Amino acid sequence: MTLIQVDNLYKEFKRQKRKDGFWQLMKSLVYREYEMKTAVENISFQIDRGEIVGYIGPNGAGKSTTIKMMVGILVPTSGQVLVNGLVPYQNRIENARKIGAVFGQKSQLWWDTPVIESLRLTRYMYDIPEDRFHQNMKLFDQVLGLDEFKTVAVRSLSLGQRMRADLCAALLHDPDILYLDEPTIGLDVVVKERIREFIKEINRQRGTTVILTTHDMSDIEKLCSRVMVVDQGKLMYDGNLSTLKHDFGNMESMELETTEPFITEQSLVHMGVSVNAGEDNKTLLTYDKNEINSSAIMKWLMERYTVTDFKVKETEIEAIIRNLYGQFEQVKSKRQEQEVSLV
Numbered sequence: 001m002t003l004i005q006v007d008n009l010y011k012e013f014k015r016q017k018r019k020d021g022f023w024q025l026m027k028s029l030v031y032r033e034y035e036m037k038t039a040v041e042n043i044s045f046q047i048d049r050g051e052i053v054g055y056i057g058p059n060g061a062g063k064s065t066t067i068k069m070m071v072g073i074l075v076p077t078s079g080q081v082l083v084n085g086l087v088p089y090q091n092r093i094e095n096a097r098k099i100g101a102v103f104g105q106k107s108q109l110w111w112d113t114p115v116i117e118s119l120r121l122t123r124y125m126y127d128i129p130e131d132r133f134h135q136n137m138k139l140f141d142q143v144l145g146l147d148e149f150k151t152v153a154v155r156s157l158s159l160g161q162r163m164r165a166d167l168c169a170a171l172l173h174d175p176d177i178l179y180l181d182e183p184t185i186g187l188d189v190v191v192k193e194r195i196r197e198f199i200k201e202i203n204r205q206r207g208t209t210v211i212l213t214t215h216d217m218s219d220i221e222k223l224c225s226r227v228m229v230v231d232q233g234k235l236m237y238d239g240n241l242s243t244l245k246h247d248f249g250n251m252e253s254m255e256l257e258t259t260e261p262f263i264t265e266q267s268l269v270h271m272g273v274s275v276n277a278g279e280d281n282k283t284l285l286t287y288d289k290n291e292i293n294s295s296a297i298m299k300w301l302m303e304r305y306t307v308t309d310f311k312v313k314e315t316e317i318e319a320i321i322r323n324l325y326g327q328f329e330q331v332k333s334k335r336q337e338q339e340v341s342l343v
């Protein structure tokens with residue numbers, strides 16, 4: 001069932017033109033010139049109830065602008081967003097009752113107030129029944145370990161504790177949708193894991209729909225079945241992680257250890273394998289697995305070396321994403337060609 005419907009969403013900002021040089025800068029203090037910046041360009045998608053969607057892209061791609069339009073903070077220049085059947089910016093209060101949001105570094109809690117008091121104030125604001133508040137607090141204690149710091153003032157919390165407290169505040173009123181902007185940024189691995197587990201648990205238990213932006217690809221791998229990639233305001237990819245990996249993660253590497261030092265031979269380079277020799281007879285071979293498979297490389301190796309250890313590794317999602325921006329158009333046109341030839 002569709003919960004969020006986005007059609008041809010477009011947002012542009014008017015901003016002051018940047019000038020280089022001292023005199024140009026002085027002039028711009030008197031004569032202001034403006035330019036339009038397109039942040040989101042005709043994006044369309046649907047999100048169903050219960051999905052966990054990763055919304056990713058490089059800095060300045062338009063992620064936050066899209067989320068702000070879904071939350072109702074920003075009004076689109078054109079196009080439409082419907083969340084739970086409501087236009088968010090026209091129904092901000094009603095929409096706010098059904099959503100929870102955690103925006104990276106900004107806390108929604110009262111800075112000088114102990115966490116528990118902040119959460120009680122949130123309860124009051126959303127008119128949450130007393131028993132529901134206690135049930136939720138029990139779950140948050142169990143999964144996020146709130147007890148550790150709930151009497152501490154928000155200003156004295158560590159980043160990880162504050163993020164955990166913010167998540168509780170965002171979920172206290174049982175929202176249908178949880179928007180998370182960089183939920184694990186700056187956290188240590190243990191807290192990251194705890195937060196990911198919590199998000200999964202909430203999604204599993206309550207069917208909460210989660211939309212998250214992140215630069216941490218482990219968040220995507222561990223949480224999201226669906227990924228949307230935005231670049232320069234345009235939606236470049238919308239699909240599952242395995243298709244993304246298949247289309248863009250074609251590089252594989254082989255770590256190997258030999259008894260003798262490895263010598264790069266032209267025949268291997270001609271096979272399309274790049275060689276990176278390390279210390280202690282350890283070598284890293286990298287190749288496109290759509291062009292050559294690991295058994296062919298292994299056969300080549302066995303004929304020349306005594307291999308004492310080897311490990312084949314798929315490209316990590318981080319490397320895929322790094323290589324991916326810019327490659328979209330190629331894959332899109334390849335797909336279109338395939339579709340045309342199938343017709």
Ligand SMILES: Nc1ncnc2c1ncn2[C@@H]1O[C@H](COP(=O)(O)OP(=O)(O)OP(=O)(O)O)[C@@H](O)[C@H]1O
Nearest residue numbers: 013014015037039058059060061062063064065066
């Ligand atoms: N209020 C604003 N006024 C002018 N330009 C803006 C405004 N907000 C965003 N932009 C511009 O719109 C573009 C998209 O910004 P946005 O914050 O949505 O990107 P993002 O993908 O969230 O980036 P990041 O990963 O760095 O948070 C950027 O070029 C940004 O400079």
